[in-house]
Amino acid sequence: MPTIKDVARVAGCSTATVSRALATPEKVSDTTRERVAQAIADVGYAPNVAARNLRRAESKTIVALLPDISNPFFSEIINGMEEVAHLAGYQVLIGDCEHDPARAEAYFELLPTNQADGILLLTAEVPMVLVRQADGQSSFPLVMACEFFADIDLPTVAIDNHQAACHAIDYLISLGHRRIATLSGPAANPICKERVRGYHDTLAAHGLVAEARIVEGDFGFRSGYQQGLALLEPGRTRPTAIFCHSDEMAIGVLKAARQLGLAVPGQLSVVGFDNIGFSEYCEPELTTISQPRNEIGQQAMRLLLGLMRGEPVVRRQTLSTQLIVRKSTGRPDA
Amino acid sequence: MPTIKDVARVAGCSTATVSRALATPEKVSDTTRERVAQAIADVGYAPNVAARNLRRAESKTIVALLPDISNPFFSEIINGMEEVAHLAGYQVLIGDCEHDPARAEAYFELLPTNQADGILLLTAEVPMVLVRQADGQSSFPLVMACEFFADIDLPTVAIDNHQAACHAIDYLISLGHRRIATLSGPAANPICKERVRGYHDTLAAHGLVAEARIVEGDFGFRSGYQQGLALLEPGRTRPTAIFCHSDEMAIGVLKAARQLGLAVPGQLSVVGFDNIGFSEYCEPELTTISQPRNEIGQQAMRLLLGLMRGEPVVRRQTLSTQLIVRKSTGRPDA
DNA sequence: CTGAAAGCGCTTACAG
DNA sequence: CTGAAAGCGCTTACAG
16 A cells, blocks of 8 residues: 555655645645645555554544444434534444443443544443443543433433423323333333333322333333233233333334234323334334434534533533324223 | 553563563463563553554454445344454444445545455445455455345355245245235345346246236335335235335335235235344234344354455355245235 | 564654 | 654564
8 A cells, every 4th residue: 555655755745744735735835735636646545544543642433332233213323423423534333232231341442442532322231330430530531322320420412201201191191091001121221210200200290100000121022022911911900001111112012912902092002212113114103202313313422522622512411302193092992 | 541661661571572462472471471461450551452553554343334224134234243253353343324325435445544454245335436446456355245246246145035035936826826016125236136036937937927016115114115005006906915125115015005904914915025023023923034144244254354364265155044934924815 | 582673654843 | 835853552573
């Protein structure tokens, strides 16, 4: 591969000048700039980025840690992140943690080894030691999106999970439901706790706390199906509505209801969370809570880049959600 | 950050020895190795990978180009690729091309700039110039998975698309179907052409060529729904079965059938392709063709790494598919 | 088994 | 506006 030396030789100038023509063209005369451009084209030069990174002590890459890349919820967030990152000259390395904190740890190693300049956390399934470390003073830029930690106040962009849950439950109550169950994600997950809190608060506001019933899933189809079967077990008093913490689980519940011969929404209303593409194509189409996923990705990346530049930033950004009413919810049959 | 010099000072040896203790521990005495290990722990040393990469003229990263990260088909392939890559000390950078060849081009730039050592192509939507270039002699390691180019013989791991299509159509014919339509992916896509060829060949073998009917989608839900409506338009002779080139499109067809009041599989059988997680949770559960996705990812990465090491490799690997019969197919009603 | 030294390809104060 | 020179942090023949 040709190097900057080759370009300098062909252009008849020093390597310093070639470097400047590339990095700060305004510091170079028009004629020189043109000669350099020509020389670059002639020799087919491409800068060695490893050398540049070494010299500048940066990597121009951001790692984005996901809990599970197979969850379609994240793809639009990734798009948003990348749009902003690319414009700023950064690339993003996607780290799929597969719900395994050990894998997250490996990705954190990219920071001290100068392979990444910052981390965007889309999962809280990360060893707390690492997070505290990064949050310490001689630390690495770290931003959370969607999720958060109960006891560490990191820069975050997310929705108001409590409010979104209230909204969903209020809606179900307004339809006439009283026995409303929640199919939560992992109980330890702070965002699930927030949603459960919103669920409880809203039931309480309507004097329905005695009707509360919560089961736990893992956000996936299968757990939705299994917990759906448990919740709808024949012979027991069934809920007339289930608020699910993910669309996949809601779709699993739909399958369970079908199997048990329950009409949706006549005998059972189901609300999902996230508004993934599939939610419009299941039967019946799913009522769900939509998050501004692209915007979450964009804002999180802007926040991280701002932090890295030492700019003043809004450390806590809350974006709004929307209840999308489709066909899986309705008045309970008398 | 502490550097190798700091470690050397604390361990009382040269930087060369520290480097060896890390890279080739067997070339260093036991006592030295221990002292170095202790010094590394004491100073909190992490090697600067940019410096190492510069010196070794490699990046230890592979870029994997996807047509569309929101397609859940790819997540398991990515897992397979990463398993193999990580074991070999490589990281994988996922490049989401969003069906835009221009974005693919940007990722190809990572090669000459020493930011990536090889490319794994999971899409054929890439400027041909780049591929020919990479395939030329002073070239970059390049492997295709799943897809392929009609006129360039790159190292590839994929399924036999022709055979898989034959299998699906044979099955439908064995159920008694005669009017079988195909909902293809983009017509220009070589894998779709292969599947269409299999479709035609099988119809021909049964004297059904006159019944052939092909429409084109883009693999997504929406196009499946729209083309489904077109194919099933009331008042025209309808197909009794539709073979779709993706599960998402098949699920779109299911929605179209529902809307038109057609019973599946009684009045319409539907076959998908890929066996994504969703295919078990739609209504009815989808009959589909399963690809060994994890294995495709693994083999493709092994092939690429083998190529990079100059090992002898099998340049063309064909993995087998499986027809998963579920509830969306059956005998046509009389 | 170990060290001194060169060099990977850039960038950037410094001096002019 | 331009160049000479130092240096980023490693690795690796070479010599011993």
